Amino acid sequence: MMDRRHFLGLTSGGLIAASGPFFGGRGRALAQGASPRAGGRAVVPRPEPPQASAPGVSARDIKIGMSAAFKGAAAGLGTELWRGAAAYYSEVNARGGINGRQLVVAALDDGYQPEPCVRNTIDLVEKEQVFFLANYVGTPTLTRALPLIKRYGDIVMVGNFTGAQPQREAPYVDWVFNIRASYRQEMAGLVERFWTQGARKFGVFYQIDAYGRSGADGVARALAQRGPKIAAEATYVRGARFEEDMGPAVTVLRQAGCDVVLCTGVYQGCGAFVRTARDAGWTVPIANVSFVGSDAMLQLLLKHGKTTGRDYTRSLVNSQVVPTYDDTGLPGVAEYRALMDKHSPAPPEALRDRAYTPQRYSFISLEGFINAKVAAEGLRRAGANPTRASLRQALETLKGFDLGIGAPLTFGPERHQGLDNVYFTRVDNGRWVPVADWSAAVRA
Numbered sequence: 001m002m003d004r005r006h007f008l009g010l011t012s013g014g015l016i017a018a019s020g021p022f023f024g025g026r027g028r029a030l031a032q033g034a035s036p037r038a039g040g041r042a043v044v045p046r047p048e049p050p051q052a053s054a055p056g057v058s059a060r061d062i063k064i065g066m067s068a069a070f071k072g073a074a075a076g077l078g079t080e081l082w083r084g085a086a087a088y089y090s091e092v093n094a095r096g097g098i099n100g101r102q103l104v105v106a107a108l109d110d111g112y113q114p115e116p117c118v119r120n121t122i123d124l125v126e127k128e129q130v131f132f133l134a135n136y137v138g139t140p141t142l143t144r145a146l147p148l149i150k151r152y153g154d155i156v157m158v159g160n161f162t163g164a165q166p167q168r169e170a171p172y173v174d175w176v177f178n179i180r181a182s183y184r185q186e187m188a189g190l191v192e193r194f195w196t197q198g199a200r201k202f203g204v205f206y207q208i209d210a211y212g213r214s215g216a217d218g219v220a221r222a223l224a225q226r227g228p229k230i231a232a233e234a235t236y237v238r239g240a241r242f243e244e245d246m247g248p249a250v251t252v253l254r255q256a257g258c259d260v261v262l263c264t265g266v267y268q269g270c271g272a273f274v275r276t277a278r279d280a281g282w283t284v285p286i287a288n289v290s291f292v293g294s295d296a297m298l299q300l301l302l303k304h305g306k307t308t309g310r311d312y313t314r315s316l317v318n319s320q321v322v323p324t325y326d327d328t329g330l331p332g333v334a335e336y337r338a339l340m341d342k343h344s345p346a347p348p349e350a351l352r353d354r355a356y357t358p359q360r361y362s363f364i365s366l367e368g369f370i371n372a373k374v375a376a377e378g379l380r381r382a383g384a385n386p387t388r389a390s391l392r393q394a395l396e397t398l399k400g401f402d403l404g405i406g407a408p409l410t411f412g413p414e415r416h417q418g419l420d421n422v423y424f425t426r427v428d429n430g431r432w433v434p435v436a437d438w439s440a441a442v443r444a
Helices: 075-094 114-127 139-152 183-196 210-224 247-255 267-279 294-308 331-343 363-381 388-395
Strands: 005-009 061-068 102-109 132-137 157-161 202-207 232-236 260-264 286-288 316-320 423-428 431-434
Touching: 061 075, 061 114, 075 102, 075 132, 075 294, 075 331, 075 363, 102 114, 114 132, 114 139, 132 139, 132 363, 139 210, 157 363, 183 210, 183 260, 183 316, 183 423, 202 210, 202 247, 202 267, 210 260, 232 247, 232 267, 247 267, 260 267, 267 286, 267 294, 294 316, 294 363, 294 431, 331 363, 363 388
Parallel strands: 061 102, 061 132, 132 157, 202 232, 202 260, 260 286, 286 316
Antiparallel strands: 005 102, 316 423, 423 431
């Protein structure tokens, strides 16, 4: 076993029979009806006993593989995604698992770098023998793993923290069940809103890799429908820290006279851009897509603002692919908060970055929670002794599946993206809130 591998079982103290429509415990009858026999008495068919039915499926558990950024400049992304999924899986396990099996996550750190992600994927599939993959983080990482997933031929990925196009298109879409909306959808929404507010010169600031380019492409496509092209571009290198000077990027975009800057990056690099722009007196609206890690970026800006006496959150708008985690009127959000509080999930020691402080609630952990909920429902429908083929088929039966977030999820043989909703948030009194008044949101 390599040192960088950490195998994690999310189990409870004991197994109990589950009840209700979601959990498939040992005591749950799987048959839809009963068979008559002589004497008028009915015989209820016994559920098929759990047995090893596929790689990663034993009589006792189902193993799920995850490669993500747990350490380094993007540690908050993998950490929060894991925590949200862990909260849901822990509750499933506490209620007896799915068809009597506990859900187990084999999680590996890739530091948000492509090569470790490729190695992790090989290890998860060939050595750990996971049943399926889930909750990968990032475009530059996942795009390198996609050819491997296609080559294996039968393993699928359920939910990932990236809105890029490669896993939504041939030749890889058949192996990936995307849950979130795409970056193209997020950027189209941002362009539409800022265009309505009068912006015509759109600048882009992005991480110079496949992820950043996918965001810039989304802006270009949205603008092409209206006529103009991107006014100016500036980039930064993956792994940048909040303390770095983004002065050259700010200068390029400012001199181009940009009305708004749309960013595609991670919380430290994009936070550094916001800080540098505001310190230079440039008050143009700045927007980020959901992957940035809104809560981690906000904490950096608030902390720095206390030392400088400056507000770095004005005219800051971020798009999201899940509703706000403060909307407890949504049953799925209320459930998420309750289970985060109940289980207080913390990554194992081997995956912790001591420089990162987990958020009690966050958009990312809510997304991880939703991803886990979808995966668990697919497993429940895949049969008492699931195979990779039956899991794929089960996921494709999810039509109008109610996640409790006000947006039903639908998959199908020709549809491997479950949700399309995009939400917009701004900062008010140190918290992200939905944008209700766009003119106020973009006011300097």
